[in-house]
Amino acid sequence: MPKLSYLKALNRALGDELERDPTVFVLGEDIRAAASNVTAGLFARFGPDRVLDTPLSEQAFTNFATGAALAGMRPVIEFQIPSLLFLVFEQIANQAHKFSLMTGGQCKVPVTYVVPGSGSRTGWAGQHSDHPYTLFAHVGVKTVVPATPADAYGLLISAIRDDDPVVFFAPSGALGVRDDVDFSTLAPVPLGVGRVVRGGDDVTVVALGHLVQDALAAADELAGLGISVEVFDPRTVYPLDVEGLAASAAKTRRLVVIDDSNRTSGFAAEILAIAAERFDLDAPPRRVTRPDGAVLPFALALDRAVQPGRDQLVTAIHAVLEEQ
């Protein structure tokens, strides 16, 4: 079977949707030259009206996309850096997200915001290493963080076709992932539906994006000790597949979340809150996250120290297995 990389999956999804739907267009910085590679070849294929290089005017071009959406188009914006989403937080959370309700349902704003390379970028330091999916989930903007090339393809297609704004985070740590993929099976993946990536009986590990790989590695490692780990990837942070999560937790009765957000009120906090409200567990659940207020230091070992990783995950799994 041919290999498909995560990055190439994004590129393919964009190309397919541009091809299929003439109202789709892509805009962003350096997307013509495809500096991030996500839009490679698209300018040549679709021309300047469908692949629009923007000046460094993030706020205006984000609202520009909202306006274009109000006029009937489906813009996809590529953002070069995760923190650019901070710069346009008003434009997404307070404009695009609110138009439907505020106008009494007169309009829709189908814009997709893609961040290829979210999270630590190995040496890009404090202002370029955020992974802010929790922020958008909290305000109620649909938020996806795919882990695999096939999910990246399928969720990007769904995000573009969705009638609401969707923020799509492609973690730096996942961009290089390559999988064997039968291209004919590539298909839309619905928002809000999680996936059991690996079945297990003793504990459920919830992981998103690049951390799914860490979770699988931890599961492999622990399998050697006779511990059976189930890995659940919600794929969409909001809306969240609570039922899928509940089913897994009901089976394993133990829960650990690994989350590349800050601890306080992060994605993991929501999972633990749901667990507290609804799940019947045999041990207190645990979370492995960035520390509160985390700013990623430049020096590589420090950057790594601030990110949740496999070792902490393994420790947390042992802890929930020992406790009752």
Next chain:
Amino acid sequence: MPKLSYLKALNRALGDELERDPTVFVLGEDIRAAASNVTAGLFARFGPDRVLDTPLSEQAFTNFATGAALAGMRPVIEFQIPSLLFLVFEQIANQAHKFSLMTGGQCKVPVTYVVPGSGSRTGWAGQHSDHPYTLFAHVGVKTVVPATPADAYGLLISAIRDDDPVVFFAPSGALGVRDDVDFSTLAPVPLGVGRVVRGGDDVTVVALGHLVQDALAAADELAGLGISVEVFDPRTVYPLDVEGLAASAAKTRRLVVIDDSNRTSGFAAEILAIAAERFDLDAPPRRVTRPDGAVLPFALALDRAVQPGRDQLVTAIHAVLEEQ
């Protein structure tokens, strides 16, 4: 004893700090005319260099304050509307917050961001009714939401004197609160220290800002039924007084949180996550929040329907008391 209103407490705190420390100055929109009343009289008292009317340039004046802080001053910014914090999210979360670590501790950024009138403003609708304290707590910016005039005074003083950025939310619903206050007892209130507002034995209700009053009213109502409610006000969302909370929960062994954030990954989610990790409770904890993705509709009854309120709180308290 004289009455002190919450609004007047803010005004008094600003006046006292401007008086005490020549490096303090206030900037914002219409603060000279004191459109919000928070800065009433300050322009006449301290002049244009200390009370600086800004043009509508929120991003630049927020960074301007960061620059002034780097030069040794203690700026206080008044924001007219909570959603203006969305507009300057990058400037607070990605600039002011990160300077200390990124520079290896070479500098500090003691800026205070004050939002008088956060949350629903009764008829100001979708884009003016946010109460975004969770967002700042999540990124690790110090965040306070005082409930009473004395706390408003004391926490604003502490926020201004703190060497880090602090976001200060004064809820619309609390601005009119007036308490009997012995002015000689007004004093700084430390960040990160909660308060048991009302002692009780059967259940702990965690509430912030204007919701403390709702919690007290619910406690009064339930006292009539023989239910003893403890009301815990963390006052600071981040850093959070986990020990104070833990002590209360250990006593009552039941927990309800009322929170004017959206549900997903809100402040209440963090409290429930901590409960799941650390507390030994007799019933699953509950949260009463805004719904996910909430946009406040204009029509008053709809606006009210989307906010967490006393009735839902009472229902939730009954629920945790009935469950085990």
Next chain:
Amino acid sequence: MNLYRTVRLIRRFEERAVEFVRSGEIVGGIHPYIGQEAIAAGVCAPLTDTDVITSTHRGHGHVLARGADPARLLAELMGRETGLNKGRGGSMHAADFGLGILGANAIVGAAGSIATGAAWAHRRLGRDTVAATFFGDGAMNEGMLLEAFNLAALWQVPVIFVCENNGYATTMPVASAVAGSITARAEAFGIPAVTVDGQDPEKVLEATTVAVERARSGQGPTFLECTTYRFDAHHTFEHRARLTYRSTEEISAGRSRDPVEIQGARLAAEDRAVVDAEVEALLDAAAVIALGSAHPDPAAALEFLYASPEVLR
């Protein structure tokens, strides 16, 4: 005649709305457009059916001039189900997509880029749409609006930037807030800019006609600075607060150039009386309709939150 009817309609609508704020039928107050009516009237007159506008916190005039039903606007201000936005938006979000009104916007400076995107998209979709976007002098200091000027100029977007310079952003005088010159800011982006007497509907119409022509024929954006004066409060809260940032002399000087009178003087007295009576009858009827309309059901508070409603849990 039409221009007069529009300015008169806006004026009387606003005066009545202020009364409804006082009586409590309108909750949350409004930003009255009184004094600035000539701009909405003059800008909207040359627009055609396929054109679009965006508006501001001070938006009733724009919405009415663009042809919205006063009864539905009033019902919106009263939060009724028959309102333009089904009572979900209120004063600062009034929209009527059927008329190309993409909404008032409560964030100063936000709508310019939305209008630019909409105009560009309509053009891309093969329509000959022109967009007009209103904003105040205060908005000239918002970076996101200045960014929009750049996009519009770069891509020759058919958008007309209408700056209503009423001398103040709330209490902040324009001279203390805007360094340099308003029109120079637009010109710096290569956008032709003119200053127009914003109290005279015909002057505004004239300038807009030129701008519409430029836009329609693919020559891109135009910037109109319309000088005007706000006769009433920034917002009705000011009726209770005592903010002293304008002298009484300044206010009466400002009021002396009343767009309703300026345009009214161009009509025969009897014609004017006919229009006035018509407007009054229309607004009487609007009030009856609005006041008689149902309040939305609180159980439906989250209707319309998502275009794809399955998200809610």
Next chain:
Amino acid sequence: MNLYRTVRLIRRFEERAVEFVRSGEIVGGIHPYIGQEAIAAGVCAPLTDTDVITSTHRGHGHVLARGADPARLLAELMGRETGLNKGRGGSMHAADFGLGILGANAIVGAAGSIATGAAWAHRRLGRDTVAATFFGDGAMNEGMLLEAFNLAALWQVPVIFVCENNGYATTMPVASAVAGSITARAEAFGIPAVTVDGQDPEKVLEATTVAVERARSGQGPTFLECTTYRFDAHHTFEHRARLTYRSTEEISAGRSRDPVEIQGARLAAEDRAVVDAEVEALLDAAAVIALGSAHPDPAAALEFLYASPEVLR
């Protein structure tokens, strides 16, 4: 002589830094300043001890021209404890508050308003500080920078806005990104603006001297557009990616006006050789120091997160 020393120092520092990126000693890459050295040199020369600067993602030149120790800058790029920022900042955040270097900034357009606030505050605190803030042509489209122009002009802040127009924002040519004119944008805010040959350190110095004088004497901001050319990649990642947005002819034309050669030609050959040798010795020593410096302890990863450290839990 000093100007030559500075441009030569920056050039050789950057060439060595690019090597260290290749060898893996510098992780994450850098934005080389090669070709633009005259601007940093010319702007920083007339500044005095109490002045401050802010810098950009392409910041090594500014930091060196302002007098930072090359060993500590290099150590920073290598993430070492002896680095300017103790290895916490890296290339895009290099700062030295002792020298008034308020930091490079990784967000395009952000630093202009920070510099404006710092300059205003120093002035308020009784110092005669002038701030110089560097940014690229791409930043001219960031609203927050345009807003800063307004604040600086309104309040007559002693800040010099230095636009390094190297013709591109990453791959985006300035003509496709900036409608109108760069200097007109500053002038529209009432800020005097000049265009300077950014390849000639003396020309830059001359223009800056006038600007510093204006600022120091309370006459407010000045805007300098320095035309220049980036000889190398936008970022070292481009050494691996094949981005084709500049023709080879254009690149060689751009490189033909080399600031090191322009300034070098003004020196006697032997003087130049002395400086070159000195610079090489300095950088040799810097490399030894940097490479020999300790890596920070991962256990201290969150040191400095708060100025008041009690927050961490």
